[in-house]
Amino acid sequence: MFRPKTRYVALPSPRAGVGEEIDRLICPKCDTSLEPARLTAALGVCYRCGYHFRLRAPERIAMLVEPGSFREEDQAITATDVLGFTDSQPYAKRIEQSRATTGANEAVTWGEATLAGHRLVLVVLDFAFMGGSMGAATGEKITNGIERAGQSRLPLLIVSASGGARMQEGMLALMQLAKTSAALGRLAAAGVPYISLLTDPTMGGVTASFASLGDVIIAEPGAMIGFAGARVIQQATYETLPDGFQTAEFLLAHGMIDLVVPRQELPAVLRQLLDLYAPTAAAPGLQLQRQAKKTAAPAPAVTR
């Protein structure tokens, strides 16, 4: 049932060595065999059924921001095995494997970038790195990003994709929920806007901290979002779960998020939000808004 590999798609990325070379891709939702070139042109959205494949952090960043504008911070911060945790294999080994397969040192990448003429702080979680789980280094990088947004008074965009707190770091991981939330409390008090984008999947401790604290919360269609997993709920309660339980659309219907936005429309919606919440002389809202309407063709932000 859980086939993470088939849920990813490799889009052209400015960073070499990231993503897998795949000839054909089967859509996990409609079982169509998809052509990678067409899928890439569609930003990793199945051109038959609209299924949103998971994106790696570099791909997400390239898709969202103006080419060459992203300046990564804290690239060197790496997870450490403080507890000496070993399950079926040592945590230290899992970290090495994730670093090798993703080319990143942690499950989160952050930096300043430009989006539709707005400078902003962009924080992107990567589910491919240990399920996007939040350990101490992850929480540290996210908090650094939040604090930068506060210090520089730049709007904050966090793109979440995570299974929750990283169990291999025990309580040090759990405390990152408090740390990131406390930092967001200060950001909110300072009046700096925070947009939270939830992507498939966003679960557990990440949902119970920074992901659900956005001034505006957006989700991609079909993304699974929640606290406890459906399997855990069924084992605990024997409840029959409603159709579409914990999907983005379910959360919208229950008043938990503001918008469900298809990936192709994200750049235009983010531009509109930034124009509204962070108007600047460099990016006067109305002008850009009119331009956006004229040129809001399918894929404005794919680079290279």
Place this chain on the structure above:
Amino acid sequence: MSDNGSVAAATWEQVELARHPDRPYALDYVHAIFSNFLELHGDRVFGDDHAIIGGPASFDSRTIMVIAQQKGRSTSERAMRNFGMANPEGYRKALRLVRQAERFKFPIVAFVDTSGAFPGAGAEERGIAWAIAENLVALSAARVPILTLVIGEGGSGGALGIGVGDRLLMMEHSIYSVAMPEACASILWRDIARKVEAAEALKLTAADLKRLGLADEIIPEPPGGAQNDYGQAADAAGAALRRHLKSLEAIATDRLVEERYQRYRRIGATS
């Protein structure tokens, strides 16, 4: 038995003590340590959650605000308390009490005792994660002293949802974990029977948290555990709460809130 095996067995003993059915629960401590406790009800949104209780009480000459996770002892009370697993309404009631405590300058004393937030369809529909996250923000910035005392099980985000504060105190045989050992074993080992190993690996005992610099003080329990002498356990807990509250009350509010921010900020900091 190997060294590793015996260490794990000792850890498991701690887990079982933390969950001992005769162990004192939050109300046992509240009634023994404070006077005049008046339980308030409801989140003013949807309902009243009996897994999280709270209200004002007298502690020496001051009023404090109690927020506590409450387990049940009889079969019917266990069901009524939902086995100490709160729904969003419990966290929202707690939030209401945090706001009230700030308004009237009541220090907050939180008793943590839950295996986790309730994993239910209704809890998800009503935003359990949203409710917990709001509490993390509110508690981290609340302009009153906050003492957190783990009396039994501290399970995951459900515990942290009332557990952010200026001091973390733990009863000697309490545990606090990112995930309950059973859940951890079934996810990482794909075998719930490996819960004993998981418990050891998670570093969840009071002594572990003290070593990690997360818990400030371990409160000694009567020989064999708190279930053997409620009075003695409550006396020790009350004395520790009194001492820590006194030291927090001496700190100016701005500094108190800044120190609380830094307390969490430095967990896992790289520099």
